[in-house]
């Protein structure tokens with residue numbers, strides 16, 4: 001897809017991967033609606049992208065967990081820009097806690113943001129995309145949309161759900177020339193862990209921790225790869241070869257991988273218990 005003069009909605013555009021995708025799209029000449037709860041940040045970024053790239057931008061305060069707000073976001077974009085060509089479902093949050101202990105209210109909230117918010121946004125944009133003869137929906141999943149992350153199972157469940165819905169929607173919307181792209185980043189250096197919900201006592205230490213003995217990649221790298229995938233209308237996107245290898249490894253050698261997960265669960269549970 002040629003992005004010049006297209007109209008995109010990016011959810012979770014106040015920071016991290018969403019802000020980087022909004023910037024990358026603007027650089028390609030795309031008009032951008034930046035949606036998140038923190039209006040101060042989206043307004044500042046919208047203004048900067050307009051100044052830098054001359055594209056039209058609009059900042060909207062949206063809680064993606066609120067279905068009415070999501071519908072209003074799309075209606076406003078259509079009123080301001082005449083339609084929507086691209087939806088980037090990026091808004092998301094983590095949750096820390098084991099499945100046997102995680103609070104149901106916390107789990108429902110994370111599903112409201114990561115899964116139901118994304119589906120609601122898809123339902124809201126499809127009519128305008130149909131009227132325009134097509135479009136692209138990008139759902140930001142994760143490598144843990146394909147394998148479990150012990151003591152973060154609530155989060156992985158939201159991404160598994162998003163993967164399933166995205167694959168179905170891809171088939172259903174093909175006749176409308178609406179493409180659905182799944183992006184599976186691995187560990188990325190953002191404020192993600194600080195903003196994750198701590199659902200069991202002892203899990204607080206995971207906020208701000210690096211989840212692996214290596215540094216994550218930058219949000220800009222994820223954004224550049226995502227925008228390239230839109231331009232080339234790819235289906236499923238990994239950012240690094242290591243991420244791809246992990247996912248394929250988990251599918252090729254499930255027994256070995258399951259053993260690794262038991263080991264990871266034991267280490268994380270020990271840390272939780274020490275922190276209690």
Ligand SMILES: NC(=O)c1ccc[n+]([C@@H]2O[C@H](COP(=O)([O-])OP(=O)(O)OC[C@H]3O[C@@H](n4cnc5c(N)ncnc54)[C@H](OP(=O)(O)O)[C@@H]3O)[C@@H](O)[C@H]2O)c1
Pocket residue numbers: 011012013014015016017018035036037038039062063064065089090091092093113140141142143184185186187188189190191192193195216219
């Ligand atoms: N960081 C990683 O390692 C990683 C890896 C794989 C996938 N991902 C996925 O990448 C996406 C972006 O995460 P990130 O790493 O950039 O995290 P982040 O820095 O915490 O950014 C999350 C974004 O989502 C928005 N958001 C959260 N809850 C929201 C709500 N209720 N309504 C509207 N917006 C909301 C936040 O904005 P406000 O707080 O202003 O609302 C923020 O803009 C998520 O879907 C995440 O699951 C991240």
